[in-house]
Amino acid sequence: MKKYSAFAIAKEALTYHKGWGRAWAKPAPKSHYDVIIVGAGGHGLATAYYLGRNFGITNVAIIEKGWLGGGNTGRNTTIIRSNYLQDPSAAIYEKARSLYETLSQDLNYNIMFSPRGVIMLAQTHHEVRGYKRTAHANALQGVTTEWIEPKRVKELVPIINLHGPRYPVLGGLWQARGGTARHDAVAWGYARACSDMGMDIIQQTEVTAVKRSGGKVTGVSTTQGDISCNKLGVVVAGHSGVLADMAGFRLPIESVPLQALVSEPIKPCMDVVVMANTVHGYMSQSDKGEMVIGGGTDSHNAYTQRGSFHHVEETVRALCETFPMISRLKMLRQWGGIVDVTGDRSPILSKTPVEGMFINCGWGTGGFKAIPGSGWGMAELIAKGHSPLTDQFGLDRFREGRFIDESVAAGVAH
Numbered sequence: 050m051k052k053y054s055a056f057a058i059a060k061e062a063l064t065y066h067k068g069w070g071r072a073w074a075k076p077a078p079k080s081h082y083d084v085i086i087v088g089a090g091g092h093g094l095a096t097a098y099y100l101g102r103n104f105g106i107t108n109v110a111i112i113e114k115g116w117l118g119g120g121n122t123g124r125n126t127t128i129i130r131s132n133y134l135q136d137p138s139a140a141i142y143e144k145a146r147s148l149y150e151t152l153s154q155d156l157n158y159n160i161m162f163s164p165r166g167v168i169m170l171a172q173t174h175h176e177v178r179g180y181k182r183t184a185h186a187n188a189l190q191g192v193t194t195e196w197i198e199p200k201r202v203k204e205l206v207p208i209i210n211l212h213g214p215r216y217p218v219l220g221g222l223w224q225a226r227g228g229t230a231r232h233d234a235v236a237w238g239y240a241r242a243c244s245d246m247g248m249d250i251i252q253q254t255e256v257t258a259v260k261r262s263g264g265k266v267t268g269v270s271t272t273q274g275d276i277s278c279n280k281l282g283v284v285v286a287g288h289s290g291v292l293a294d295m296a297g298f299r300l301p302i303e304s305v306p307l308q309a310l311v312s313e314p315i316k317p318c319m320d321v322v323v324m325a326n327t328v329h330g331y332m333s334q335s336d337k338g339e340m341v342i343g344g345g346t347d348s349h350n351a352y353t354q355r356g357s358f359h360h361v362e363e364t365v366r367a368l369c370e371t372f373p374m375i376s377r378l379k380m381l382r383q384w385g386g387i388v389d390v391t392g393d394r395s396p397i398l399s400k401t402p403v404e405g406m407f408i409n410c411g412w413g414t415g416g417f418k419a420i421p422g423s424g425w426g427m428a429e430l431i432a433k434g435h436s437p438l439t440d441q442f443g444l445d446r447f448r449e450g451r452f453i454d455e456s457v458a459a460g461v462a463h
């Protein structure tokens with residue numbers, strides 16, 4: 050892999066940029082791998098990367114039915130934070146957030162991590178109590194967050210309207226080292242590093258069946274033929290139920306569309322991320338100047354990657370209350386993804402009823418922020434059979450009633 054550096058750019062500039070190689074290879078599938086990962090989204094690629102980096106397992110294929118990063122990883126609003134309530138969640142999200150701090154250097158790829166700060170607005174007394182509780186829990190977990198009063202919110206976000214027509218701003222939960230990163234770059238950076246370790250990223254290839262023998266996984270059937278493996282990691286977000294069905298078990302998960310939109314670009318007006326859960330909308334400003342806006346999930350199950358129109362209207366109406374200055378902005382683009390939501394709003398990183406098959410899913414509306422931590426833990430789970438980061442997120446928690454309830458922290462699309 051050619052190292053990206055200022056020196057390399059200067060050298061290439063002198064030679065008409067003819068020396069850059071492909072960022073990742075385009076291999077034909079081999080007949081056997083030690084590990085196959087299904088799904089080249091952020092979580093699948095990060096899992097493969099840490100399998101190689103932390104455990105030296107590099108005979109790995111990552112099989113993707115579309116193009117890498119083309120699922121939810123390339124469709125989200127890129128919010129990164131770790132201010133969750135329950136200890137297992139805070140641990141994995143904070144692991145991810147801390148890995149994001151140095152991910153550009155680790156991958157030698159600029160993922161544009163921008164720790165600009167995230168505010169979750171409290172607009173009802175219930176939310177005030179909830180966020181103060183989370184701030185106390187975060188203090189015990191070693192996650193740096195603080196409760197801030199309306200005056201401080203206004204200092205951080207001068208364009209905000211503290212006295213909206215329906216709900217006043219009563220304060221907020223502030224995480225100063227939360228922020229955003231470039232979502233495609235996260236996928237591309239991991240992909241380049243995986244390819245450099247000799248792993249095969251096989252795009253435009255759909256997994257159509259999970260092959261088993263005596264209760265143990267033996268490989269997959271794909272649109273390019275059968276491929277055998279010792280271990281299988283399924284990391285397909287909104288299609289997790291489909292893959293579980295291929296392997297003969299069911300998941301406690303629902304797939305629903307979630308959508309986002311961006312405005313035309315404007316001059317810099319807001320340099321933090323704001324989430325308004327009560328009126329339901331969240332917004333940040335991209336480096337290009339677009340206002341990046343996220344809304345809610347559809348209330349029905351679907352695989353449409355679009356989302357219903359009324360959600361756009363409701364989200365924009367809510368944000369116009371909170372930020373009246375955006376009311377005359379034109380919207381530029383709208384899109385959707387298929388997110389995988391569990392009953393306790395926490396992910397599943399688990400062994401499955403099929404020996405040798407592991408599943409990583411259920412990140413729902415908020416898994417971009419978790420990619421490095423999830424990959425780190427999932428790689429350990431696949432390599433060693435368990436991981437302190439994933440132990441609490443097993444499938445058995447649904448049978449045992451041991452839920453990790455994050456419906457407050459994750460109750461809004463983010």
Ligand SMILES: Cc1cc2nc3c(=O)[nH]c(=O)nc-3n(C[C@H](O)[C@H](O)[C@H](O)COP(=O)(O)OP(=O)(O)OC[C@H]3O[C@@H](n4cnc5c(N)ncnc54)[C@H](O)[C@@H]3O)c2cc1C
Pocket residue numbers: 087088089090091092093112113114115116117118119120121122123124125126127128129254255256257284285286287288307308309343384385386387388412413414415416417418419462463
């Ligand atoms: C509009 C929107 C906004 C969001 N905003 C945020 C946010 O601000 N912050 C945040 O933290 N999270 C956010 N999320 C959630 C986040 O995007 C996801 O949790 C995360 O990207 C999931 O990553 P993944 O790698 O698990 O899935 P994906 O990126 O969806 O990757 C799964 C891959 O599996 C592939 N696949 C599926 N079936 C097969 C098959 N049979 N064979 C081969 N490949 C297959 C798919 O093509 C896909 O590329 C948002 C999501 C959406 C849709």
